[in-house]
Amino acid sequence: MSRRILVIDDDADTLELISTLLHQNQKIKVLTALNLTEALETVKKEFVDVVVCDVNLGKENGFQLIEELKNNLLEIPFVIVSGDVDPTKEAKAKSLGAMAIMEKPFHYEALLEIIDKNLDPIARFEASKAKRWGARTTTAV
Numbered sequence: 001m002s003r004r005i006l007v008i009d010d011d012a013d014t015l016e017l018i019s020t021l022l023h024q025n026q027k028i029k030v031l032t033a034l035n036l037t038e039a040l041e042t043v044k045k046e047f048v049d050v051v052v053c054d055v056n057l058g059k060e061n062g063f064q065l066i067e068e069l070k071n072n073l074l075e076i077p078f079v080i081v082s083g084d085v086d087p088t089k090e091a092k093a094k095s096l097g098a099m100a101i102m103e104k105p106f107h108y109e110a111l112l113e114i115i116d117k118n119l120d121p122i123a124r125f126e127a128s129k130a131k132r133w134g135a136r137t138t139t140a141v
Contacts, residue, residue: 003119004047006031008039008062009054009081014104018052021108036060040068043076050099050115051078055089066096077118079111 005028009015012034019030031046033039035057042048051069053062062080069076080093085103093101099118102111 002027002029003049003115004029004031005050005052005115006033006039006042006046006048007052008033008035008057008065010034010057010060011054014054022111024108025112036065036068039065043069043074048076049119051076052111053078053080055080055082063092063096066098070096079114081106 005022007015007018007022007030009018015032015034019032022028022030031042031048033042039051039053043051051065053065055062057065066078066080069078077099078096080089080098080101081104082089082101083104085101090101100114102114
């Protein structure tokens with residue numbers, strides 16, 4: 001099954017690098033946007049499995065995009081990336097429901113692992129169960 005990943009970054013070189021790395025995986029179709037307007041237009045036209053979004057987008061920021069998507073009832077899983085992760089950004093990402101916040105530069109494999117883990121229905125169920133029930137386990141009788 002092919003994953004459709006929308007990558008948003010205002011730096012064209014960074015956008016191309018992330019896109020190229022993700023394109024190495026045959027199971028990924030990469031869509032790109034340089035700003036919030038392009039990103040919102042893409043989401044209106046195309047189904048997207050995951051959004052990978054930079055926090056700093058010139059005068060805009062990635063959190064604005066996530067809030068806009070949520071305001072339009074689009075619950076698209078997302079990963080926030082930033083050149084300078086701090087506790088405030090981490091808290092904001094967590095409050096919006098980010099799968100992760102990653103500091104640039106990051107390892108391509110780590111990004112894929114986060115995406116796979118969070119999009120796999122069984123892994124999502126197990127994570128949800130662990131979050132709800134903590135470390136408790138059940139055993140068959």
